[in-house]
Amino acid sequence: MASDRRPGFLREFLRQPGIVGAIAASSRFLASEMVEGFDWDRIGTVVEYGPGTGSFTGHVLRRMSAEARYVAIEINPRFAARFRAEHPGVPIYEASAADVEQVCRSEGITRIDAVVCGLPWASFPADLQTAILDATMTMLAPGGQFGTFAYLQGLLLPGGMRLRRLLRGRFATVTTSRIVWRNLPPALIYRCRQAND
Ligand SMILES: C[S@@+](CC[C@H](N)C(=O)[O-])C[C@H]1O[C@@H](n2cnc3c(N)ncnc32)[C@H](O)[C@@H]1O
Numbered sequence: 001m002a003s004d005r006r007p008g009f010l011r012e013f014l015r016q017p018g019i020v021g022a023i024a025a026s027s028r029f030l031a032s033e034m035v036e037g038f039d040w041d042r043i044g045t046v047v048e049y050g051p052g053t054g055s056f057t058g059h060v061l062r063r064m065s066a067e068a069r070y071v072a073i074e075i076n077p078r079f080a081a082r083f084r085a086e087h088p089g090v091p092i093y094e095a096s097a098a099d100v101e102q103v104c105r106s107e108g109i110t111r112i113d114a115v116v117c118g119l120p121w122a123s124f125p126a127d128l129q130t131a132i133l134d135a136t137m138t139m140l141a142p143g144g145q146f147g148t149f150a151y152l153q154g155l156l157l158p159g160g161m162r163l164r165r166l167l168r169g170r171f172a173t174v175t176t177s178r179i180v181w182r183n184l185p186p187a188l189i190y191r192c193r194q195a196n197d
Pocket of ligand 1: 026095
């Protein structure tokens, strides 16, 4: 019997715990909650950071308008290869989310309306958190939306607390979703919006 060579979360976590940041992919419950907060009918361009095995991708594809553009950025080459095979219609860049400006330039995108983010913020150092958020703010359209999740156990870690401060310092509004208990581990979503100008 052929073995499954697809990258699994646990295997990738054991290779690079601070970059993968999770032992399991997000549940469909967290994915549903993630896509809830976006104004899909007003979104022309959506970029996903850290799609991993694509837990959010089908949900985004179902909600976004037929004319919208969707681009993904994933730093792990094995996850990126799997994503490419499963979602051939969505361009994926094997890069860091900090390189979002270069990715957009390659795609001819001048403004992003929404970012769906699955990055493991709590395990990132301060300079990487800042670099990714600053690059995001330069590309996000006025009124643009940014959604990212946080595991409950990471909320009180230095990286988790710093992320909250950084989001509040950059976005006009930051709200939190209900807690999604049916996820391993339980998580909530930060829903952020850029000022309209
Ligand atoms: C916690 S996993 C989440 C994966 C998926 N979004 C989900 O919810 O199941 C974090 C993902 O972010 C990716 N990642 C980590 N650092 C990154 C970076 N700087 N730029 C882009 N992707 C990154 C990891 O490789 C991994 O796929």
